[in-house]
Amino acid sequence: MSTENNHYSFFEGVERNFDKAAKYTRFEQGILEQIKACNSVYRMKFPVRIGETVEVIEAYRIQHSHHKLPCKGGIRYSMDVNQDEVMALSALMTYKCAIVNVPFGGAKGGIKINPKKYTTYELEKITRRYTAELVKKNFIGAGIDVPAPDYGTGSREMSWIADTYASLKPGDVDAMGCVTGKPVSQGGVRGRTEATGLGVFYGLRELCNTAEEMAKLGLSTGVKDKKVIVQGLGNVGYHAAKYFSEAGSKLVGIAEYEGGLYNANGLDLEALVAHRKSTGSILNFPGATNVTNSAEVLEMECDILIPAALENVINADNADRIKAKIIGEAANGPLTPEADVILNAKGVIVVPDMYLNAGGVTVSYFEWLKNLSHVRYGRLEKRFSENQSGTILESVEALTGKKVSDIERKQIMHGPDEVDLVYSGLEDTMIGSFQEIRETMISLNIPDLRTAAFVTAINKIGVSYEELGIFP
Numbered sequence: 001m002s003t004e005n006n007h008y009s010f011f012e013g014v015e016r017n018f019d020k021a022a023k024y025t026r027f028e029q030g031i032l033e034q035i036k037a038c039n040s041v042y043r044m045k046f047p048v049r050i051g052e053t054v055e056v057i058e059a060y061r062i063q064h065s066h067h068k069l070p071c072k073g074g075i076r077y078s079m080d081v082n083q084d085e086v087m088a089l090s091a092l093m094t095y096k097c098a099i100v101n102v103p104f105g106g107a108k109g110g111i112k113i114n115p116k117k118y119t120t121y122e123l124e125k126i127t128r129r130y131t132a133e134l135v136k137k138n139f140i141g142a143g144i145d146v147p148a149p150d151y152g153t154g155s156r157e158m159s160w161i162a163d164t165y166a167s168l169k170p171g172d173v174d175a176m177g178c179v180t181g182k183p184v185s186q187g188g189v190r191g192r193t194e195a196t197g198l199g200v201f202y203g204l205r206e207l208c209n210t211a212e213e214m215a216k217l218g219l220s221t222g223v224k225d226k227k228v229i230v231q232g233l234g235n236v237g238y239h240a241a242k243y244f245s246e247a248g249s250k251l252v253g254i255a256e257y258e259g260g261l262y263n264a265n266g267l268d269l270e271a272l273v274a275h276r277k278s279t280g281s282i283l284n285f286p287g288a289t290n291v292t293n294s295a296e297v298l299e300m301e302c303d304i305l306i307p308a309a310l311e312n313v314i315n316a317d318n319a320d321r322i323k324a325k326i327i328g329e330a331a332n333g334p335l336t337p338e339a340d341v342i343l344n345a346k347g348v349i350v351v352p353d354m355y356l357n358a359g360g361v362t363v364s365y366f367e368w369l370k371n372l373s374h375v376r377y378g379r380l381e382k383r384f385s386e387n388q389s390g391t392i393l394e395s396v397e398a399l400t401g402k403k404v405s406d407i408e409r410k411q412i413m414h415g416p417d418e419v420d421l422v423y424s425g426l427e428d429t430m431i432g433s434f435q436e437i438r439e440t441m442i443s444l445n446i447p448d449l450r451t452a453a454f455v456t457a458i459n460k461i462g463v464s465y466e467e468l469g470i471f472p
């Protein structure tokens, strides 16, 4: 979130958005204060031997809310990590989980290092020591607090965390549920890698399928033929672009750190990825125009703009020049509060990060459930479901005297695999939550989806605190 033109920190910025939304809720001040507060802040320093010297590493784990347990949130490795940032991100996790009905409190962790500075061996030592510190203070565990990947971390780090935790807690049958985002071989779930980008697609598709919202923008319903620009061709951006392309949208622009591309007739995503792999850059892609200053791609003609890279990329300086009618916040905090005001006034629909990029935590929840149940999704019902479909199909063929084609037979007979069930759960979550936010917006006459998303979250957390009661 922005600190430009204002003098409040990231966490204070989140609090300001909260206060704006709290006016639309019915909770007493004390409950609102409790929802807003960061419950537990653990700042640690620990020594790690790097080469010949001992380095003292600064790290955090912050649990924002305990209204549901465990707490959940990623771990970031970056030199920008500080207490305020981790507090803000942990608060956003609380609201994000509530919006998509994931029964967790929010948390976040961070280690103040530049991961590029260390060897794999050194990173493993730092990660394992950080995990041991969390175990010592009871800040990690399947029922306590469950980290996940974030900036600078991935499935490799999550594996190290799980292994360290399991070694320190021998006999804990749920040890693998202490962290999510693990590789499938280490208890991860299929579909986690693409979950955030796919969730972005499902969320924006739901908006585009809502005729009243499209009428406000003068657009036809559906995502087919919609012109899309994506900033950041990383995990989230690539997958969002892939699902839009497959659904018949036109990917007209891409912005990456080395430059941007535009082609009003559409870019072939897989050919572009192959081009980048062979040349080391997206630039000079056949048929497309190079845009030297990649930030300018954000201002080009399109229906849907998806910033999926960094914070604060749409701000008071460029918001007025944005031509998109829909902005889907795939990244965390791509719009500054000033940009939000300008774009709302222009009638642009902004789909907020807190909802739109929640696909990752949703599928992390599925991974945690898988770890606690110790069985792969679909293992019990796949064959049963296939046999049942086969029986129904045989009856229909016998009754009609007609046979379906081999391709149709295969489709009808297909029992659900793990990935099918994960996608289905994710799709249902993104559709249901969008409609819930929109209904809140309409029923309370709230001007924008971001405030409505906050209101939905506060209402759920508030009821949870009220019904829990206050411990004497």
Ligand code: NAD
Pocket: 151, 196, 231, 232, 233, 234, 235, 236, 237, 255, 256, 257, 294, 308, 309, 310, 311, 330, 331, 332, 357, 358, 360
């Ligand atoms: P990533 O590192 O895989 O991808 C980011 C991409 O942005 C990279 O390809 C990078 O080259 C590009 N980029 C960097 N600087 C740029 C610039 N100036 N202009 C254009 N592109 C630039 O990261 P990611 O996992 O895809 O995350 C992207 C955003 O989504 C972050 O804000 C992250 O917090 C958020 N997010 C990610 C997840 C997830 O599951 N990965 C979940 C929720 C939110």
